[in-house]
Amino acid sequence: MSGPQCCSNPPVLNPSSGEGHVEELAGLKTYVAGSSHSKSAILLISDIFGYEAPNLRKLADKLAAAGFYVVVPDFFYADPFEFDIPDRPLTVWIKDHGTDKGFEDAKPVIDALKSKGLSAIGAAGFCWGAKVVVELSKFELIQSAVLLHPSWVNLDDIKGVKVPIAILGAEIDDFSPPELLKQFEEILTAKPEVDSYVKVFPKVAHGWTVRYDVNDEAAVKPAEEAHANMLEWFTKYAK
Numbered sequence: 001m002s003g004p005q006c007c008s009n010p011p012v013l014n015p016s017s018g019e020g021h022v023e024e025l026a027g028l029k030t031y032v033a034g035s036s037h038s039k040s041a042i043l044l045i046s047d048i049f050g051y052e053a054p055n056l057r058k059l060a061d062k063l064a065a066a067g068f069y070v071v072v073p074d075f076f077y078a079d080p081f082e083f084d085i086p087d088r089p090l091t092v093w094i095k096d097h098g099t100d101k102g103f104e105d106a107k108p109v110i111d112a113l114k115s116k117g118l119s120a121i122g123a124a125g126f127c128w129g130a131k132v133v134v135e136l137s138k139f140e141l142i143q144s145a146v147l148l149h150p151s152w153v154n155l156d157d158i159k160g161v162k163v164p165i166a167i168l169g170a171e172i173d174d175f176s177p178p179e180l181l182k183q184f185e186e187i188l189t190a191k192p193e194v195d196s197y198v199k200v201f202p203k204v205a206h207g208w209t210v211r212y213d214v215n216d217e218a219a220v221k222p223a224e225e226a227h228a229n230m231l232e233w234f235t236k237y238a239k
Helices: 054-065 090-096 099-115 128-138 155-159 180-189 217-237
Strands: 021-025 028-033 040-045 070-073 122-128 144-148 165-172 195-203
Touching: 021 099, 028 054, 028 099, 040 099, 040 128, 054 070, 054 217, 070 099, 070 144, 099 122, 099 128, 122 128, 128 144, 128 155, 144 217, 155 165, 155 180, 165 180, 165 217, 180 195, 195 217
Parallel strands: 040 070, 040 122, 122 144, 144 165, 165 195
Antiparallel strands: 021 028, 028 070
């Protein structure tokens, strides 16, 4: 996961972005949007740039407006990937922020949501976060999953999925190319007990759902289409 696509179009992080607020959840600073009186929660797990990305928080607000309680934890402990640290390239940074640690940190977050009375929990992961979400789905710690331009997700991961899962991929993606997504689809089709949905978006690249220019209509349109697909999936399986 050290190629240029993973790091392209980095967001300008903004800790004050979004309509929600930041609070501590399971020991992690977490962006929260929506009413805690909702019975349905969505856990958003970011890419390597972390939970302060404005487009990610905007998406959290959009899901909250649809009636979900949405949480975006800081799984990187205030240490998202940064380009301007020459002696800490992605290959070095990732050693301190492996997806296995993200998976372990996500468990108490889910427990905290359940303790609030949230009975249905869906999770969506972007790039790095998709690997965490697929791990959660193997152990049925969530009720539904959405993977968006996943990184590091392999065939064995998909074979282990036990909850309804939607996979939204890009036509231009070195990490999850259409050929791999087709294999994901074939595996899931052979698992009729698990509802699934695989979609490849044409003419977009890895990261397109959260790392887009809000002033570029051509970039906004496919991102919003993916957001709508995600919302439809969670409305069906996490409410």
